[in-house]
Each structure stands twice: as C-alpha cells, then as structure tokens.
Amino acid sequence: MNKAEVLQKSRLFENLLPEEIEMLAELSVMRRYKGGEVVFEKGDVGDSLFMVVEGDVEVLLRDGSGEPKVLATLGIHDFFGEMSLIDKEYRSATVRAKSDCALLLLTHENLHAFSKAFREGFTWITVNIARVLSQRLRETNRRLAEKL
Amino acid sequence: MKAKQLPEVREIVNSELFRSWFDALTKARLAAREASLRHDEVLTQVHLMEFRAELAQKKAMDALYRSGDYENASAQMQAEASELENKSLEVVGQFEKQRVMCTELWVALTKAEEQNDPRAKRIKDDYERETAKKTLLWEEVESLWAASLAKNLAMIENRAKGKRVRKESEQLFANAEQGSRSAAALKAETQESARALEQAEEAVRDLMNKGRTQFDAVVHEDFLYWAARENKLVYVVPLFSDSEHYNIELTACTVYQCERTRGVEFLEPVMEPQKATRVDTRLDDFFLKDRPKVKREKQDA
Numbered sequence A: 001m002n003k004a005e006v007l008q009k010s011r012l013f014e015n016l017l018p019e020e021i022e023m024l025a026e027l028s029v030m031r032r033y034k035g036g037e038v039v040f041e042k043g044d045v046g047d048s049l050f051m052v053v054e055g056d057v058e059v060l061l062r063d064g065s066g067e068p069k070v071l072a073t074l075g076i077h078d079f080f081g082e083m084s085l086i087d088k089e090y091r092s093a094t095v096r097a098k099s100d101c102a103l104l105l106l107t108h109e110n111l112h113a114f115s116k117a118f119r120e121g122f123t124w125i126t127v128n129i130a131r132v133l134s135q136r137l138r139e140t141n142r143r144l145a146e147k148l
Numbered sequence B: 001m002k003a004k005q006l007p008e009v010r011e012i013v014n015s016e017l018f019r020s021w022f023d024a025l026t027k028a029r030l031a032a033r034e035a036s037l038r039h040d041e042v043l044t045q046v047h048l049m050e051f052r053a054e055l056a057q058k059k060a061m062d063a064l065y066r067s068g069d070y071e072n073a074s075a076q077m078q079a080e081a082s083e084l085e086n087k088s089l090e091v092v093g094q095f096e097k098q099r100v101m102c103t104e105l106w107v108a109l110t111k112a113e114e115q116n117d118p119r120a121k122r123i124k125d126d127y128e129r130e131t132a133k134k135t136l137l138w139e140e141v142e143s144l145w146a147a148s149l150a151k152n153l154a155m156i157e158n159r160a161k162g163k164r165v166r167k168e169s170e171q172l173f174a175n176a177e178q179g180s181r182s183a184a185a186l187k188a189e190t191q192e193s194a195r196a197l198e199q200a201e202e203a204v205r206d207l208m209n210k211g212r213t214q215f216d217a218v219v220h221e222d223f224l225y226w227a228a229r230e231n232k233l234v235y236v237v238p239l240f241s242d243s244e245h246y247n248i249e250l251t252a253c254t255v256y257q258c259e260r261t262r263g264v265e266f267l268e269p270v271m272e273p274q275k276a277t278r279v280d281t282r283l284d285d286f287f288l289k290d291r292p293k294v295k296r297e298k299q300d301a
Helices: A003-008 A018-027 A082-087 A106-117 A119-147 B006-015 B016-114 B120-214 B282-287
Strands: A029-031 A039-042 A047-056 A057-062 A068-074 A094-097 A100-109 B223-227 B233-238 B256-259 B266-271
Touching: A003 A018, A003 A047, A003 A100, A018 A106, A018 B266, A018 B282, A047 A082, A082 A119, A082 B223, A100 A106, A106 A119, B006 B233, B120 B223
Parallel strands: none
Antiparallel strands: A029 A100, A039 A094, A047 A100, A057 A068, A057 A094, B223 B233, B233 B256, B256 B266
16 A cells, blocks of 8 residues: 555645655554554543544544443544644544554654654644644534524 | 765665675574574473473372372271171171070070960060060171171272272383483484574674675664764664554665664654755645635624
8 A cells, every 4th residue: 555645635634745745654654453443542642643544433432421422433534633633632532443444643753753854744734734623613613503 | 984975875775785785684584583483492392391201200100109099098998898807707606696595585485385384474575685686786797798898899999990090100100201201302402403593693693794894884683874974863774674663664775864862763764855946835825825805794794
C-alpha cells in the first residue's frame, strides 16, 4: 500500500505539496487492529492522530447507565485523535475497530519533525484540522438549535 | 570518522562496495541466527534429556522404596495371618472340649428324663448354657478363619505388587542410565554447536569492523552513523527493516537523520533542501480568495 496515496486522499492533508506528502508518508506508521480491538480509551494520553486506511472504527462514549454508546463510525480517509493533539488533553472518547482495520498513525513528535522541514505544510495541516473542527462545531450548533 | 555531507553518505550507501558488504553481512547474520537457533535446540535437548534422566532416577528410587514397603507389609501380614491361624486352632481345641461336654450333658439329660429324675431340669439348664458357649466358640473359630484368610490374601497381593514395583524400579533405573548416556553424548554436540555459533558471530563482527573502516562510519550493531557536515545532525543507515519498533517505519540501507543526543530514539527521513526560489502562495490563496462578497441575510431579522 502506498502511504502517500492514502494521505493525499485525506481532508487533513488537502493542499499539501507532493514533497510534503512524501515526508508525511515516511513519518507515518501503519498499525493494524482486529475487529473489536480498542485503538485508545477515553482518558488515555493523546499523542497521535490516526487516519483510516482500511475498515471502520467506532467512536464510543458511555451513557448515564455506563453502557457504551456509538457516537460515530469512521471509514476510509476519515481521521481521528486530532483534538488531543491540539489541546493536549486526554482522549475525550474511546475508539474501537468495528472491523479488521488498518490505520496510519502520526505522532506529535513526527508532526513536529514535519513542521521543522515544512512550515507552510504544517500550517496547512492545522488549518485543515481547524476547518474540520469548525465544520463539526457548526453541525453541533445546528443540532442544538433543532432541539431548543 | 570525518563528518560527511548527505551526497557523500548517499554515494557510499549506493556504491557496489556497500551493497556487497551489506549482502555479506546479511548472509553472515542469517548464518549466526541459524547457528544460534541450532545451539539453543541442542542445549534444550540436552537439558530435556538430563531432566528426563533425573526424573526417571527419582521415580526409580521412589519405586524401589515402594516395593520395599510392599514387601515389609507382606511379611507383617504373613506373621499376623499365622498368629490368627494359631489362635483359631486353639479355639477349635476349646470348641472340641465344649462339644464333648455338651454331648455328655445331652446323654445325661436324656437318661434323667427317661427316669423322671428330678435333676433333669438342672441338667437341661446346664446343657443349654454349655451349648450356647459351644456356639459362641464356633463363631469365634469362623471369625478367626475369615480374618486369617483376608490377611493371607492381602499378604499375597502385597508380595506380588512388591515384585512388580521392584521390576518397574529396575526398568526406571535402566531408563535413567540410558538417558544420562544420551545426554552426555549430546553434550559433545553442544560444544560443536557453540563453536559454530562463535565462528558465525565472529564473521559478523569481522564484517562490522570492515564496514567501520571501509565506510568511515560509526558502527554499533544495527546502524551505521555519520556526523553531518551541513549541520549538527547525524546521518543514520539501518541494517534491517522494521515497521514496528521505531518512531517511523525503517527500510534497510536507507539514509535517515537524527539528533546527536537522541540517536535512533527519534529518526527522521532525510529531505532534500527546498528550493529557496519557489514562492508559496497557498495560504494567501486560501485566506484572500473565494470569500463570500455579500452578507447572508439574517434569518432572525
């Protein structure tokens, strides 16, 4: 599997130059998970972001009764784990592989190495993260408004 | 070691000399690994055989003690059975006397009843009392015979078991002996496999030393290092591929870079210097172009 091709298709890396994508491909690490395996738990230290390359993952939170509730299902080209990377807080939810899946992982240290080599490219990644977070916030606002 | 520029390092890594050295090193490492596995296997076999021999020896000793226990128990039971037999003969003697006495009383009773002798009642009482004693004596005889029979049968069983266990013990001693001989024979093979392993490791060390001098690099075990002349970084070339244990996926014989203080703890891909002439307008384009010109009408207004 060509990691650069995978990265190019993610919204997280829109507008990045080929050489930037190439370096990110070298800095990213492929990890495979079995269906049902936990990628990370709510409360874990968040030091990496993930991109889905194959399969699906579920984002889970426990409801009032303690039962895990699926907040979202993410598939190919989706990414997650970016919030902890930005706000340096612990993981806000649990992510579990819904099926056997392959994820590309970028640690904060590897992203830092990228930022030293490609300032503009790194800025684009943060802009892209902000765009996605902004979009999610708008969606949350819209849902909230519907409930009020 | 002299500090080198990236093109110099790339030239070394791409050279025929480096390739042939790396191929030889890969083969030598593979041979060392195989020698190590072979040595481990032989050692495992030796330990296994020694352990089996020890276990057989221990079981043989246990069996020997157990056969002795059975033989002792058998002798004890034989003595007890004889004692019961003697006791039963003694009681049979008493029974015989009692039987004669009862017969005499029966004759006297018959005679007294025929003659309407007033002593007939007393004789009858005597006869009944003595007959009861005779019955008790016979019951005791039968009980002693039964006990004697049980002891005798158990004694024979113990004796047979003692013989069987003794034979087992002899077989186990023989197995232990055979196991010890096999382990000793295999031990000679471990010395050979240890020598082969040492030679294979020596070949790897030789090649690493050769690499150190031929390529003017720092060589430890798995990486070659050159101080970078352009900056304070270090160029690193792994001698293996690994996708799991480092911060990035490593490919053998690829040039990476790292900081002097962190070493291979944090590796980075080496990037070609960016062309300074290129003007990057991506952020300008994003922030300054394609923005809505007219305000959307407020819904709540």
